[in-house]
Amino acid sequence: MKNIQTTVIGSYPVTIDTMEFIKTYFLQKKTDQKWKRYIKTAVQKMLDAGIDIITDGQTRDPFIQLFARKLKGCRIRNRVEIIDKIEYTKPITIEDQKYVKTLLPKNKKLKGVITGPYTLTRAATDLHYMDEKQLAFDFAYALKQEAENLQKHVDIISIDEPFFSEQVPEYGKELISIITKNLRRPTTLHVCGDIRKNISQILEMPVDILSHEFKGIPELLNEFKQYSFQQKICLGSVRSDNVTVENVEEIILHIKKAIDILGNKIIHISPDCGQRFLPPQIAYQKLKNLVEAGRIINER
Amino acid sequence: MFSFTRKQEIFDVSGIKIGGQPGEYPTVLIAGLFFIVEPDFNKAKKNLKTMFDVSKKTGNPAIPDFFIRKEEYIDRILDFIQKTLPKNQPFSIDIIEPQIKTKMLKKLDEKKLLSRTIYNSIHIGITDEEKKALKRYTPDTAIIVAFNPKDGSPDGKIEVLENGAHMTDKGLLDIAKEVGIKKILIDTAALAPGENSGAAIAAIPVIKEEYGLPVGCAIHNVVEKSKWLSKHGIQAKKIVDIASNINIPLFGGDYIIFGPIENTEYVFPTIAWQDILISEYTENYFGIKPIKNHPRRKLI
Numbered sequence: 001m002k003n004i005q006t007t008v009i010g011s012y013p014v015t016i017d018t019m020e021f022i023k024t025y026f027l028q029k030k031t032d033q034k035w036k037r038y039i040k041t042a043v044q045k046m047l048d049a050g051i052d053i054i055t056d057g058q059t060r061d062p063f064i065q066l067f068a069r070k071l072k073g074c075r076i077r078n079r080v081e082i083i084d085k086i087e088y089t090k091p092i093t094i095e096d097q098k099y100v101k102t103l104l105p106k107n108k109k110l111k112g113v114i115t116g117p118y119t120l121t122r123a124a125t126d127l128h129y130m131d132e133k134q135l136a137f138d139f140a141y142a143l144k145q146e147a148e149n150l151q152k153h154v155d156i157i158s159i160d161e162p163f164f165s166e167q168v169p170e171y172g173k174e175l176i177s178i179i180t181k182n183l184r185r186p187t188t189l190h191v192c193g194d195i196r197k198n199i200s201q202i203l204e205m206p207v208d209i210l211s212h213e214f215k216g217i218p219e220l221l222n223e224f225k226q227y228s229f230q231q232k233i234c235l236g237s238v239r240s241d242n243v244t245v246e247n248v249e250e251i252i253l254h255i256k257k258a259i260d261i262l263g264n265k266i267i268h269i270s271p272d273c274g275q276r277f278l279p280p281q282i283a284y285q286k287l288k289n290l291v292e293a294g295r296i297i298n299e300r
Numbered sequence: 301m302f303s304f305t306r307k308q309e310i311f312d313v314s315g316i317k318i319g320g321q322p323g324e325y326p327t328v329l330i331a332g333l334f335f336i337v338e339p340d341f342n343k344a345k346k347n348l349k350t351m352f353d354v355s356k357k358t359g360n361p362a363i364p365d366f367f368i369r370k371e372e373y374i375d376r377i378l379d380f381i382q383k384t385l386p387k388n389q390p391f392s393i394d395i396i397e398p399q400i401k402t403k404m405l406k407k408l409d410e411k412k413l414l415s416r417t418i419y420n421s422i423h424i425g426i427t428d429e430e431k432k433a434l435k436r437y438t439p440d441t442a443i444i445v446a447f448n449p450k451d452g453s454p455d456g457k458i459e460v461l462e463n464g465a466h467m468t469d470k471g472l473l474d475i476a477k478e479v480g481i482k483k484i485l486i487d488t489a490a491l492a493p494g495e496n497s498g499a500a501i502a503a504i505p506v507i508k509e510e511y512g513l514p515v516g517c518a519i520h521n522v523v524e525k526s527k528w529l530s531k532h533g534i535q536a537k538k539i540v541d542i543a544s545n546i547n548i549p550l551f552g553g554d555y556i557i558f559g560p561i562e563n564t565e566y567v568f569p570t571i572a573w574q575d576i577l578i579s580e581y582t583e584n585y586f587g588i589k590p591i592k593n594h595p596r597r598k599l600i
Contacts, residue, residue: 018467021449022425026396028492028525031449075455078462
């Protein structure tokens with residue numbers, strides 16, 4: 001019997017009722033309880049689907065704005081702008097994680113997700129540093145503090161670095177090391193997109209688990225086969241960029257193929273990426289089928 | 301006291317000038333009628349007369365803001381406006397529910413009142429039906445409420461104007477322009493006590509410098525909801541309520557939504573006094589001459 005666990009990458013789609021928010025404003029009431037309700041909705045959906053390792057659903061903001069909003073030195077315009085030295089002055093996701101923890105049964109785990117320093121760097125318009133490397137390092141030092149806080153409240157920490165699929169800078173490993181060094185929790189690096197040209201650099205990353213878009217880009221499996229590596233694998237098993245719901249048999253076939261190639265490296269199965277852009281019912285059904293496929297695989 | 305480097309728009313709203321550099325035009329004072337309570341037209345008529353009289357004395361233009369919370373009030377309030385307000389006097393229509401807003405727009409068009417109407421307001425709760433109605437029956441002037449439930453800071457307010465903070469399909473400024481609003485007034489959205497209410501004041505110069513549009517807010521709402529002030533005593537609360545409004549012109553604001561029209565007799569002299577103070581300095585230092593009707597010309 002295997003023990004592959006199901007998880008999600010980060011975001012889960014929740015419909016935000018903007019009218020409800022505006023009414024809180026007109027009535028001069030506080031808005032935070034409303035956000036908690038959306039977080040609870042996302043978490044409940046993941047739990048209902050049977051996911052083992054839950055996130056907070058990143059309901060407040062897209063993953064870039066979520067971190068830029070609270071890091072000193074950033075301001076949000078049409079894009080995130082860097083206007084001063086990046087500093088960590090207050091926790092970013094901690095309060096939401098504490099809240100999610102109160103919603104979870106004891107047999108479920110919580111994954112804290114950090115948007116990676118290189119992704120934040122590349123997604124922003126730099127009006128201050130004019131030095132990409134220095135900016136990326138300052139993001140990394142700031143995120144390290146969030147990770148240290150986060151590990152007190154979550155079971156696993158994931159770093160989301162989609163820009164590594166385009167390019168891993170020569171200092172990429174150092175950036176990730178800054179965050180993961182001395183953390184007591186297992187760490188995941190999630191890089192969606194086609195990473196084939198950067199795979200050797202990604203395999204050098206100091207994390208416990210590598211998480212990629214294996215369902216959308218199944219060729220990755222054979223690419224990974226070429227290498228010897230230490231990390232375990234979180235296998236993307238349903239697509240996040242496609243509204244077609246994969247049936248259970250299709251997911252099982254995909255997982256079996258991955259096990260045939262990568263063996264017991266595969267410890268987690270998940271969607272290929274965050275599910276923010278999927279309709280809520282589709283996202284939920286994909287998770288349900290993923291869980292069912294995982295259950296059948298584990299029982300075989 | 302200061303002057304903006306960006307050119308400041310001055311809108312003519314049915315004969316009332318609003319906007320410009322600090323010290324140039326008197327602060328426009330917008331008074332609320334029928335908020336929460338049933339419309340009392342006799343009382344309203346008396347209060348309006350008092351307001352227009354005191355407005356003539358100080359030079360601060362007065363605009364009544366009619367709160368309409370039930371559809372059945374629409375005809376009665378519009379009839380009252382047509383019969384009671386001086387010819388061409390602009391007025392603001394303040395409605396929360398989108399369905400009532402759309403019905404109101406049609407009525408305003410039928411009665412040929414759209415050129416005198418300030419539409420209060422466009423915000424993140426705008427619906428597709430409301431947009432359609434605004435395109436068909438377009439008031440010349442609208443207030444955009446820069447309320448961002450993700451971020452109450454001045455940057456958060458700009459974010460919602462620019463891109464809707466990912467809660468509307470585009471920024472509120474673009475939405476207002478697309479439906480055909482020619483004269484846009486920005487309301488910096490004073491938040492509940494303890495929710496960064498002061499940012500509504502801090503945002504005034506930031507938004508004026510960014511867009512050059514007329515800016516104001518209803519800072520009095522924060523006082524009204526203050527629990528500690530309520531405990532402190534009715535008289536003290538009233539004084540703070542009136543005094544809170546001076547923050548708006550002091551920070552460069554162009555208009556004040558000062559709450560119940562009953563406060564007219566206190567708000568107008570307070571703001572006239574503040575306008576005089578600002579004008580004295582801005583003329584001496586920046587050479588900004590106040591217009592003929594400015595309180596400094598009328599009262600000193």
